[in-house]
Amino acid sequence: MTDVEESTVEVHPVSFPPEILARISPDLSLQRHLSLGFRPSSRGFEEFRDITINTGDVTRRIQSDDNSVKIPPNNGKQGLGSCVLKQGDVFVITQITGGIIEDITLSKNDMELEDDTELLEITKEHSDITKYSSVYPVVEINRGRMGACTDEEMTISQRLYDSLLHSHILTQDVLRVEPGVRITNEDGSVSIIYPDTKENKEITNALKPKKKWSYVLYAKIEVFGRTGPVYDMCWNSLIAALQSVKLPRTFIDERATDLKMTVRARGRNAVVMETYNLLCDPNESTNLQLRENSISYASTYGIIDLDPEADITNLENNDDVDEPMDEGLETKTVLLADIDGEAEETSIKSTISITACPNGRFKQFSVVGGGAKITKELLMRSITLSKQRSRDITLKVQTV
């Protein structure tokens, strides 16, 4: 029993370099950083990542002033608008493409339901939202994997669709197609008449079919180099891209305006109108009119309780571990703007997501509790910051 002393193991404190600690214990690493007053990315608590926005770069040049550059049509897949957004190390490329759909839903004015007030009331709530439209977003986050889309991609796509619809930025009316008519004149030359002037309107009304069409917009959002949550970047990029959208004008060929076919089915005769081929004018386009005062930008915030035990200054002062630590030490809660990086994404469970217009109107506000102490002050602070951020992004989009 003489080797008791020899067998006692002396415990040496293990220390790791910061980058290894960040890998094996991201939450501790985060707490240590925060206790020193900055974040793992060396940003301040309320500091956003720098953002750069470029719109219209990848767009097919519909109205090119430079005649030397002639770009052949891209088989109908061409972009109508686009945006390249860079925030920190993350790139988001958004491309807007379009399509045309025959409008079969009747607007309120078209309905002959004057007597049926009850039905109108029921449909009122529904038709309020049908005045507005959305785009169909497909989000793709590049991670070097193939195959089916991830949960995150699906969630963000759905959220973008719903948010855009309910933020009333895009109305059905601006997506309505006002087709012109392509006319072959007596001398054989071809011209397109658009219903812009009164005189032209009469001509097109006479020739135009009774059907209605609308544009549909698709957004392909690709995220490169994801380092943290990306919803706000996708939203901002989508909104910036929408502002650069140019809708091509469409026309119908004169000869196709009154095509009718009689079909016989089960002993009955029916007249089927020919499905019209709407063609897009490669030379004429109009800017997509968004509701300016509803244009909003998103930002995210995280809330985290500071762990007093991880405080480096405390560690240095109280080497005596036996002393109770929790006396006199209040847990402090801080607000972090623009969450990014693995440590922040995994350790911060309480988040606030705000979509705000620069003028202070809010389009979306969501809080995930997550266990941290969310105080009124923190909420107010995040609202103030979101307005500032929104103003900042608006300036960046406008200067493009």
Place this chain on the structure above:
Amino acid sequence: MNVQDRRRILGPIEAKPLAFPETKSTSNEETTVVLPEFQAPSIQTNLLKNCNGSCIIENENTSILSSIYGPRSTRSNLFESRCLINVTIKSAVFPTSELKELSSFLINVLESFVCLELYPKAGIDVFINLNIEQVSDLSWYIPYIMMSIVLGLVDAGIEISDLPGCGFNDNNAICFTKNGSEVIGIWRDKGDIKDESSFGDSLDICKDQYLQIKGLMASYLLSKLDDDKST
């Protein structure tokens, strides 16, 4: 049955894509369009954080982004003594069948200069994103695509035996290595080779272009090395 992909929000099925009329008046111009000469593009590597290596090659209306993932473990249970290379090309402009063909061509080319034996049981995945306005056939882009892959591989620290490159002339894209003494791949979009001498000429032009590209890549890598040293 509705066969639409329900995981993605693709919009109504009845919607038709925007159709542009065939421009008859400009069709003559299109056929005589002189393909842009090789323009020295801007190069930037190491710009994506979630992959091993990346490179973006940009010129006036082309932006080609390569991201290299690997060497990393593969899903296959078999023991592979050599590394497996996979190339995926994404583009909204070209049809998928053409892109698949090009990716298998590029895999062949890559296998001739990447030191596969050094990475047993591993895989290297190459993803290429073409953000372009279509100006010409696929072959015109191959020199740029090759450039972005090679620089991406260098950025990822994957060992390659040489700095290979590719030249383009008259629908031919020819990949060279070893200072132009070896051809590692020939891609031709369309048309027959009428006579051998014309092919010989375009081989020489491609070779000159390859040497120019190689010079560009080497000077970029050297300047990057100097920058890294100074910082």
